[in-house]
Amino acid sequence: MAQVTLTNVKKIYPGGVEAVKGVSFDIPDGGFCVLVGPSGCGKSTLLRMVAGLETISAGEVSIGDRVVNQIGPADRDIAMVFQNYALYPHFSVYDNMAYGLRNRGTPKDEIDKRVKEAARILAIEGLLERRPRQLSGGQRQRVAMGRAIVRKPQVFLFDEPLSNLDAKLRVQMRVEIKKLQRALGVTSIYVTHDQVEAMTLSDKLVVMNGGQIEQIGVPAEVYRKPASPFVATFIGSPxxxxxxxxxxxxxxxxxxDAxxxxxxLRQDLPAQLPVEVGLRPEDIEIVSEGEAGSLPFDxxxxxxxxxxxxxxxxxxxKPFxxxxxxxxxxxxxxxxxxxVDPDRVHVFDMKTGVRLGRV
Amino acid sequence: MVEDRRLGDAIAYVILTIGVLIVAFPVWLTFVASTWDAATIINGKLPLYPGPYFFENYNRILFIGTSSTTREPVLGMMLNSFIMAMAIALGKIFISVLSAYAVVYYRFPFRMAAFWIIFVTLMLPVEVRIFPTFKVVSDLGMLDTYQGLAVPLIASATGTLLFRQFFMTIPDELLEASKIDGASAFKFFKDTVVPLSITTIAALFVIQFIYGWNQYLWPLLVTTKDSMQTIVIAIKKMIVTSDALTEWQLAMATAMLAMLPPVLVVILMQRLFVKGLVETEK
Known part of the structure; x- marks a missing residue:
């Protein structure tokens, strides 16, 4: 097990496009970190840099106490679950899970033990001889996770693993991933654009936008005290x-007029400073007409x-x-x-987008 | 409605049967001619049923040869043709799988230039570059050898293009998963790319085997010894202009024998196609 530290990590593609603009954060040992943001925000690129599938243009990624910038994906002691599962179509489920271990020269009986154990944990023992194409989406998802588990890696990386599943299965697998991660205690990084997944899975939530981090925090904190209008509108539904x-x-x-x-709200602000006031739809209460502090809503x-x-x-x-x-x-x-409860009024600087909260 | 469909089916079958007969009749005639003696064929009254000389004719042509024109037994020629066709088919697959893998999966300087150079050779088939190719082969002392027969025909772009297109449909995630699973570039090739390409390889093998087997112009140029003749050339040699000298029954038997290996390859490999197709559809 290990903690993961990113220090000022950048990704600059040839041609000068900066996909990730200097990102720093760390994930404690056994932590579950979710990177969330709209598509194109650099979250997947960041994950792939941790995996070693993309080169790191600047900055440092360390896993445990090892800087892994120059280490290949196979030697980083990580396992990754891909969005489309990336199972080897010509291998059986057993071979799919065993392949990585065989390449490492793990003894046969050890491989067998680990694959069987992973299959038991994921309840896919009956499927070991099948080919991936004979499986349903949810079963493939389990095999992909099994492939990650058998490696006993220091870090799990998930790249939108649930987005190919239907809504019901997604909820079910979400719970299972969380349980599994708790049980195994493996440090995990999970990329998603789904804010519900992000809120429910993470114990550290990283909201990204335009290659930068908008906010890092535990989910409840991100929800209660969003650091910017972007986070405020991205997290929470509606x-x-x-x-x-x-x-x-x-x-x-x-x-x-109201x-x-x-x-x-910070106390030292000049009067008439233009601000954006954020009110969550679920925080609003209906009162009778003319009550003090009430707002008219058509x-x-x-x-x-x-x-x-x-x-x-x-x-x-304004639309509301x-x-x-x-x-x-x-x-x-x-x-x-x-x-609205005065505790639940969010105020952001109109110009800079910074939350004007008490320090 | 049911009646209508039956009628439609019947018409379709009639047309199909006519088509099959048109294609099959010359083959049948060739077979029949190969089972009669020379006299029956020469007097122009060849029956449409097989004659009594089947074993005699095939025995003679396989193990002894014609008396004048080709001199060698056809069995040896079949072996020559087989070696050439296999060398061309396997050599082409080997080279094109590797070159396509390099072009698709590696980033090296002049990668696209290399690809385009391969691509351009599509416009230069053997017939176009036959003199320079002959000069090179003869300077290398490869006349009347199997490598002289096969090597110049191995170089071609079609296979590379076919595999390139196929490799580009393999999802990148598989490569990435392999990388994380600790597979080297060669291991990814061996464990993932080649097994996934089996049906493409089978298709290319069939095409190239038949292409190699049916070669006429090139073997005619680079072989001079009787012992290096290929069967396709032998058929031509057996048919001399003056009818009297042509041992038609032997020429026809040779034609039948020349047809066998390509037919066998198609039949056997077709099973692999179907198997591959069925499996991917599951």
Missing amino acids: PMNLLPGTIDGPGIVALG ILEARD VEFIEELGATQLFHGQLAG VMQTATDAVSAQAGRIWIT
Whole structure:
């Protein structure tokens, strides 16, 4: 087992495109780190640099206490699960799992023991003689993980491993991956664009955008205190509402005519500073008209989601969404009054995009 | 509706049968002619059923040869043809698999230039470059040798192109998974690329074996000794302009024998095709 440290890692492609612009973070031994971001944000490139499939243009990657920049993928003591599984189509499931060990010269009975054990853990013992094409997507996924497990690596790398599965299976495999990682205690890096996967799996969440890290933290912290409007809208579903406003005084922001208390707001800001005010759809409460600190919300249409419903409409002339339990109010369009817990008002500098929170 | 389809099927079968008969009749006639004696054929009244001279004719042509024109027994010629065709087919597969692997999987200077040079040779078949090729082969002392027969025909771009196209369809992730599994470039080639290419290799083998077996112009030039003749040349030599000297029954028997190996290769390799196709479809 080992910790993974990235120090100012960059990837510059020939032609000058900078896919990863100086990224530093570390993952403690046994940690589960998820890299999340929109496509093209450099998360996969970063993972492939850790794997040794891409050269590292600048900076340093270390696994354990070894700098691995110049070490080939086979000798980095890592195992990778690919998006399309990359199983050898002409090998049986058994051979797929055993291949890496055979190349390393592991004794036969040891290989047999490890493959059987991995198969038992993943419940694919009955499939060992099959070819990958005779398996379903979920079974292939397990074999791909089995191939990683038998190696007993120091680090697992997952490159969007669930995106080829249907929604139901994805949820199931997500839980299994998490359980498995806990049980084996292997340091893991997991790349995904799915924020639900990111939130549920990680104990360290790295949000990336445009080749840079937007925020690093435990999932709850990233959700509660997003560091930038990008993170605020990327993490959470439906995305956070962002409304233009100004600073009106210590702990107070103005949204057009209305004012709103924001408890997590720096006290030393100049009045009239333009800001973006972020309100999560799920943090909004409906109140009766005229209540102190309430905002008028013009509901245009309502989406029923079963347990909850989404109200779409306009607030202070901007599109706005709120989420509420289905029974809470009768669903109808028109003006309603809403309020937000002052602890859950997020304020970002309009110009720099920095969160204006208490230090 | 059922009736209509039956009628359609019947028409299709009639057309198919006519087509098969048109193709098969000359072959049947050749076979029949190879089982009669010279006199029956020369007087122009060849029956459409096999005659009693089958063993005599085939025994004579396989182990003794014609009396005047080719002098050698056909068995030896078949061996020559077989060695040449195998050398061409296997040599071509070997060279084109390796060169395609290099072009697809390695990044080296002038990679694309190398590819284009290979590609351009498509426009230079043996017939076009026959004089320079002959000069080179004769200067190397390879006239009347198996390597002289086979080597100049091995160099060709078709195989390289075929394998290049196939290799480009192998997902990159397989290479990456191999790398992580600790396989060297050669091991990836041996353990993954070649097993996946088996059907392509089989296809190329069939095409190239028949191409090699049917060579006429090149063997005619580089072989002078009777013992190095190939069977395709022998057929031509057996048919002399004056009818009286042509031992038709022997020429026909030789033609039948010349047809056998390519047919066998097609039949045997077709099984491999089908097997490969069925397996990938599962």
